[in-house]
Amino acid sequence: MSDFLLDPEVIFLNHGSFGACPKTVFEEYQRWQRELERQPVRFLQRELPGLLADARRQVASYLGANANEVVFVANPTFAANTIARSLPLGPDDEVLISDHEYGACRFAFEHAAQQKGFRVVQQAIALPVESPEAIADAFWQGVTEKTKLIFLSHITSATALELPVAQICQRAREAGILTMIDGAHAPGQIDVDLCKLGADFYTATCHKWMCAPKGSGIFYAREDRQHLVEPLVVGWGWGAEKTFHRENEFIEHHEWLGTYDPSAFLTVPAAITWQNQVVTKEVRQRSRDLVHSAVHLAAQIDGIERVHPDSFYYQMGLIDVTAKCVDAEALKSRLYEKYRIEIPVIRWQDRIFIRVSAHAYTTQGDIQALIQALQEQLSPQNS
Known part of the structure; x- marks a missing residue:
């Protein structure tokens, strides 16, 4: 407990909700905040692009992805909204989820379905489960010729169950179905290799099991799928008069949303270092x-x-x-x-x-x- 800022008078058995940040990582977070406030123009306009690029490279390496396939987001809810609103889904299409999915992300797809006319299908995975293959088979019963996207948790929030997402992603690719995996509870709790996993899109928090500051998450899009993703917030990274010119349009569109405090994102490498040394x-x-x-x-x-x-x-x-x-x-x-x-x-x-x-x-x-x-x-x- 001495490594953390948690109240010693509380028995904290709820790391899964919001995580807990170690003292050394939080000190690095505050250092970045002070750097921002010392000279905001220099920090945001001249230094931040390079700093974010370095942080992206480190988190991408930690997750087994390429640096140009990952952008920072506040949380998986943001990424789920991005995909729900981006994909060209219409009245003849279905998004398949399980009945174990996190409410906020499910709501993102249900809201988009009301706007676009597609259908969100919840497929039951009964408890108790018997084997990964049985889970995959049960979930796959919800697939139809109308299924265009599968949205599924890596480790579920409500039921703490690891789902066989690699198996399901492989089946989906063979069937021509896009996949997005909600990895909010995975990185830091289990090893994650996005290249091997095979999802088209993946999102995760860094502030839960990776123990980074609150408000730090990642959104992964395979390079050959990035053209499908529109920015949820259109800012200076989108238009012809770009504030910064970065590696590719995916990063340009999704990284610069206006003035914000990037300190939590920049602290993720310190959290990774702490993970590697302590966890x-x-x-x-x-x-x-x-x-x-x-x-x-x-x-x-x-x-x-x-x-x-x-x-x-x-x-x-x-x-x-x-x-x-x-x-x-x-x-x-x-x-x-x-x-x-x-x-x-x-x-x-x-x-x-x-x-x-x-x-x-x-x-x-x-x-x-x-x-x-x-x-x-x-x-x-x-x-």
Whole structure:
């Protein structure tokens, strides 16, 4: 915990929502902010293009992509809106998603569907899952001759499930269907190689599991698909009188949106360095073991069930409290107010899950505190 700025009085088991930034990375973030304010004109007009290019090269290397295929965005919601509004989808077209997708990104496609007339199809992936192949087969049942785009999470937010996106991207390419993967929870939690993954488009946060400052994310577009992408915000990078001339139009169109604070983007290389030095395979495995411990111990409480086999989740896991008939918001509030445990209680379909996250700062004592709290709060007299 000493490496982070987290409140030591809070048991923080919710890294998955917004992440947590290490002190050294946050100091670098503040250094960039001070550099910006020292001489804004010099920084924004003369230095920023080169600084962003260097940061892009480093994050692209970390994710197994080419530097000219990646731009920084505030978050995956921004990238999802960009694709939903860019692609030439009409009344005869369908966008296929799963019923595990993050609400804000799903809303982006549903809103665009209202404007353009295409249809958003949600394909169910039932829980518990049996194998990656079974997930891919279940999802593929939603594909029709009208399917033009597949939008799918790499690791789902509500259900903490790794989906077999490489398999699905390969099937989609063979069928002539575009793919966009929401990797909000993937980089930093699992290894990501975008060239091998095979998606046409990919978006991710850097502020979650990569532990960069809030408001830093990436949007990847394969070079041969970039002509399909229009900027969500038209600014100086789009017109003939460009403020900066960069490597290609994809970067020009999407990188300069007007005056903004780029400090979070420029800090991503420091977060990558911190990841490489601190978040070793051993640290990731320890975090995963702590999550497994939480899931296994909770399942020993009468009425609490497991959701996924261990192989399907990493540093986030689910505790199914549906049978306890609890009020999700009330339970979340009690866990925080009485026990100072910050953890999400999620409604998904007709089920209620507690999603536990672990990172370098998590201890077995944190897990034991959660289990004790659940034993008390979910006892017959409280449930």
